[in-house]
Amino acid sequence: MPNKKSGAPLPPPLPEWFPRGVSLLRDPALNKGTAFSDRERDVLGLRGLLPPHVSSQDEQVHRVMENFRGLDSPLERYLMLEGLHDRNEELFFRVVTDHPDEIMPVIYTPTVGLACQEFGHIYRSPRGLYVSAEDRGRVAEVLRNWPNRDARIIVVTDGERILGLGDLGANGMGIPIGKLALYTACAGVHPRRCLPVMFDVGTNNETLLEDPLYLGLRRRRLSGDEYDALMAEFIEATQQVFPEIVVQFEDFANHNAFRLLETYRDRICCFNDDIQGTAAVALSGILSALRVTGGRISEQTFLFLGAGEAARGIADLLSAAVVADGLDEAAARQRCWMFDSRGLVVRSRGGLAEHKQAFAHEHEPVSNFREAVEALRPTAIIGVGAVPQAFTCDVIEAMAKFNHRPIIFALSNPTSMAECTAEQAYAHSEGRALFASGSPFDPVEFQGRRFVPRQGNNSYIFPGVGLGAVAVQATRITDRMFMTAARTLADTVLEEDLAQGSVFPALGRVREVSADIAFAVAEVAFSQGVAGIQRPDDLRGYIRQQMYDPHYFNFVE
Numbered sequence: 153m154p155n156k157k158s159g160a161p162l163p164p165p166l167p168e169w170f171p172r173g174v175s176l177l178r179d180p181a182l183n184k185g186t187a188f189s190d191r192e193r194d195v196l197g198l199r200g201l202l203p204p205h206v207s208s209q210d211e212q213v214h215r216v217m218e219n220f221r222g223l224d225s226p227l228e229r230y231l232m233l234e235g236l237h238d239r240n241e242e243l244f245f246r247v248v249t250d251h252p253d254e255i256m257p258v259i260y261t262p263t264v265g266l267a268c269q270e271f272g273h274i275y276r277s278p279r280g281l282y283v284s285a286e287d288r289g290r291v292a293e294v295l296r297n298w299p300n301r302d303a304r305i306i307v308v309t310d311g312e313r314i315l316g317l318g319d320l321g322a323n324g325m326g327i328p329i330g331k332l333a334l335y336t337a338c339a340g341v342h343p344r345r346c347l348p349v350m351f352d353v354g355t356n357n358e359t360l361l362e363d364p365l366y367l368g369l370r371r372r373r374l375s376g377d378e379y380d381a382l383m384a385e386f387i388e389a390t391q392q393v394f395p396e397i398v399v400q401f402e403d404f405a406n407h408n409a410f411r412l413l414e415t416y417r418d419r420i421c422c423f424n425d426d427i428q429g430t431a432a433v434a435l436s437g438i439l440s441a442l443r444v445t446g447g448r449i450s451e452q453t454f455l456f457l458g459a460g461e462a463a464r465g466i467a468d469l470l471s472a473a474v475v476a477d478g479l480d481e482a483a484a485r486q487r488c489w490m491f492d493s494r495g496l497v498v499r500s501r502g503g504l505a506e507h508k509q510a511f512a513h514e515h516e517p518v519s520n521f522r523e524a525v526e527a528l529r530p531t532a533i534i535g536v537g538a539v540p541q542a543f544t545c546d547v548i549e550a551m552a553k554f555n556h557r558p559i560i561f562a563l564s565n566p567t568s569m570a571e572c573t574a575e576q577a578y579a580h581s582e583g584r585a586l587f588a589s590g591s592p593f594d595p596v597e598f599q600g601r602r603f604v605p606r607q608g609n610n611s612y613i614f615p616g617v618g619l620g621a622v623a624v625q626a627t628r629i630t631d632r633m634f635m636t637a638a639r640t641l642a643d644t645v646l647e648e649d650l651a652q653g654s655v656f657p658a659l660g661r662v663r664e665v666s667a668d669i670a671f672a673v674a675e676v677a678f679s680q681g682v683a684g685i686q687r688p689d690d691l692r693g694y695i696r697q698q699m700y701d702p703h704y705f706n707f708v709e
């Protein structure tokens with residue numbers, strides 16, 4: 153009989169600490185609700201506290217889904233699932249695992265964006281840790297208040313660039329919470345190993361500062377040395393309190409994101425999902441699309457709409473893949489072009505941010521995206537600028553004129569920020585576009601064909617990378633791990649997926665995909681000498697064993 157807290161067999165009789173009666177029903181890590189058996193009800197003091205019928209977990213999932221589908225508003229659905237998460241963790245994860253297509257768009261993009269915008273108004277109960285500018289000098293103390301000393305993954309945000317929605321301050325906590333739920337649902341990282349952190353340094357969002365229900369620090373953002381010092385204290389504290397932790401930076405504005413990644417990537421086990429996770433998912437989508445077009449990656453021209461974290465991360469990884477295909481680095485970079493709010497990113501432009509310089513090429517200035525498409529004749533356009541409808545009918549038609557199968561990725565989140573809809577991509581390209589999006593779109597019927605566009609969703613990548621890193625106690629997360637993760641993901645795409653226009657596998661297969669990625673990442677960790685354990689003989693089996701399975705245990709025989 154396994155002990156859910158330690159994973160070790162439970163000695164009969166139940167240990168002293170094991171809660172009974174109402175306390176057991178109020179412990180979300182142990183509560184099974186109506187699924188407690190008759191024997192458990194007798195032994196654990198539950199008799200009479202529950203309706204007489206003993207439900208199976210399947211019946212409970214059925215009831216949850218019936219309730220979920222009966223709610224019209226996405227926000228109500230989000231709150232309903234949060235309530236379940238607070239009451240019965242195992243059932244919550246079972247529901248997410250069994251119904252990813254329906255549940256993930258609610259616990260993550262697009263609904264999580266709405267939940268963040270409304271955070272102060274819909275707040276019910278605490279989840280995760282808040283480290284604020286007022287905690288200077290006592291950050292380690294704050295981390296020690298976390299009840300699970302075996303936390304192994306932190307997702308941290310400072311709320312400054314939440315999805316494509318901008319500065320949402322402490323409201324951004326919805327993002328680490330959602331990402332960590334995906335770690336558990338998509339890769340089986342145990343919930344007690346997951347720690348969401350809000351790094352609250354204030355907000356410059358006037359509406360929030362004036363909102364009486366805003367829950368974050370009511371001050372303008374820390375910046376410069378003060379910001380860096382608080383972050384340094386936080387990072388130092390994570391290493392003291394949770395020495396084996398993986399830190400995932402999430403939704404930081406790009407003026408901090410690149411610097412933090414450069415500062416810490418060679419010092420601790422960390423990565424930035426917006427830069428590196430996005431890069432891997434996009435490269436994977438491109439590799440799958442090339443199976444359809446038949447082209448080599450070194451022959452492609454990529455044009456990005458947006459020149460921020462996502463664009464830079466993707467361009468770096470695409471260039472690395474082009475180098476692996478035989479070109480030198482300068483020629484590989486020349487394959488990637490960026491277009492930002494001031495037009496095509498070209499050498500002659502003054503005052504370019506550092507992260508754009510490597511992809512600023514010789515070209516005359518172009519201020520209109522369609523004209524940039526006409527001038528460069530890209531084989532793929534990748535939207536990561538959070539500019540809704542930037543891929544106009546003209547742009548898509550131009551892409552379809554130059555390419556038999558144009559690659560059109562509208563990756564900006566949430567849905568309201570997408571560069572075009574799936575329907576527009578197919579309609580304006582005579583059904584020839586190879587399309588992927590950041591937020592989900594329904595299947596599209598066009599000229600008698602059914603297209604199933606899939607999400608270029610980071611949740612195909614980061615859970616597996618994190619699981620692999622945690623499993624082998626990696627000391628660093630390397631670029632090679634993301635390259636390997638991208639190739640592994642692309643290898644899971646089936647011919648029947650491609651035939652219906654899907655460049656990613658079905659979300660229903662995400663646990664299997666994450667296990668493959670974790671295995672591949674763990675192999676890289678051993679080959680690069682950054683694994684903290686001896687290589688187990690059966691590495692794949694070893695990783696599988698660590699995956700949390702959201703099915704109930706019997707506490708008593």
Ligand code: NAD
Pocket residue numbers: 313314315316317405406426430433457458459460461462463491492493494535536537538539563564565566569589590591608609610
């Ligand atoms: P960012 O703030 O770092 O970059 C945004 C970029 O867009 C900047 O370079 C800015 O100059 C550019 N931009 C702004 N207005 C523009 C305009 N009118 N025309 C052209 N460019 C313009 O943000 P980011 O982290 O790169 O994220 C951008 C978007 O990508 C967000 O919507 C985010 O949700 C999405 N994203 C999606 C995924 C995914 O689907 N897998 C992953 C990461 C980011």
